[in-house]
Amino acid sequence: MARAVSNKTKTINTVIAGTLGVLMFFPILWIIILSFKTEEDAVRAPLEVLFQSGWTTDNFSTVQARSDYFRHFSNSVIISLGSTLLGLVVAIPAAWSMAFVPARRTKDVLMWMLSTKMMPPVGVLVPIYLIFRDTGLLDSRVGLTVVLMLINLPIIIWMLYTYFREIPGEILEAARMDGAGLKEEILYVLTPMAVPGIASTILLNIILAWNEAFWTLNLTAANAAPLTAFIASYSSPEGLFYAKLSAASIMAIAPILIMGWFSQKQLVRGLTFGAVK
Known part of the structure; x- marks a missing residue:
């Protein structure tokens, strides 16, 4: 009552x-x-x-004329979408194995993965910078996509593991009895049933990648600079240009705000997936 x-x-x-x-x-x-x-x-x-x-x-016309907003915007779209999709390719099989393959230390592994998010990024900046410099990935979209994927991978796996755990194992056993292999089980049985959870995971990680500033500022210069570097360019030794900085900030956050506004129902549905029995 x-x-x-x-x-x-x-x-x-x-x-x-x-x-x-x-x-x-x-x-x-x-x-x-x-x-x-x-x-x-x-x-x-x-x-x-x-x-x-x-x-x-x-201010808006000045910002566009000075900084080429659309180039930074395209970099942000490619990097955020690319890192999220690449993370899903790795995270879906990993979350499936943790959710449905019995293991004694699954929770310990998940906690260890999540604990890597607590490490200060500056602690690994130098080795990653040197690797990128020596491999030619510095100031490239490919390099940033891989880095942001690795950074957000623990969150992707953790969220997908939570959603997959809510799917009855009997459904997968029935699919195996009908002759489904591992590939068919993941692609045609597990993934469609977890669409709300996968959608919310995609949305959340796009937002995280879009807003990432530390790695984008330290691993890019001009070619692969996303909107976070676009905003930072209006902070100079001469001082802050508050009006232009505000205009650049609005131009940078407007796309992700619009996306979040139109997808809020799907995001809430996915985040509450399995919360009510």
């Missing part, structure tokens, strides 16, 4: 949720406002910025 919730409790929860939502969204809102201001107006006091300054769209 569901517990009744009073109107007062609902009102308090609504106010709290609304306040938290405003606080979380305010930095993005302020960046949007600054992107339509001149550099002189952007450094004024907040009330002056809102009520005593004009509006302009010159």
Whole structure:
């Protein structure tokens, strides 16, 4: 029997949720406002910025003319999609083996994989940089795709393992009795049943790869620079160009925000897959 919730409790929860939502969204809102201001107006006091300054769209045209936004955008798309798809190729068989092949230390292996995300990236920057330099992968899309795949691989495997564990093993046993081999079992039985979970995994890892800044700034120069490097280019020794930096930030986050907005139902469905029996 569901517990009744009073109107007062609902009102308090609504106010709290609304306040938290405003606080979380305010930095993005302020960046949007600054992107339509001149550099002189952007450094004024907040009330002056809102009520005593004009509006302009010159920052966006200046940013595009100076930095070639679409080249950085295409790099971000290729690197984020490529690293995610490459990660799935490795993670789906790995998650299948952990979920359906009995092993004593499966949970220990998963915890060890996840613990690698806790290591500071700067701790392995030098050896990876030297490997990339000697193999010709420095400032290349291929190199960044491989690095971001390896970085996010523990999360991909962990999420897919959770989804696969919710699929009854009897279904796979029935497929084996019908003559399905390992390839057919993974491609035609397991994968279609876990589509919501796989979709949410893809969306989450695209976001993670899109927002990755440390490796993209240290392993690229010009040719493979994604949108994170595009934003960083507006920080210079002469100071920060707040208006242009805000415009560049909006141009960089707008695609991923739009994707997240239109796919939020699928993302929530996938993240809650198997949570309710």
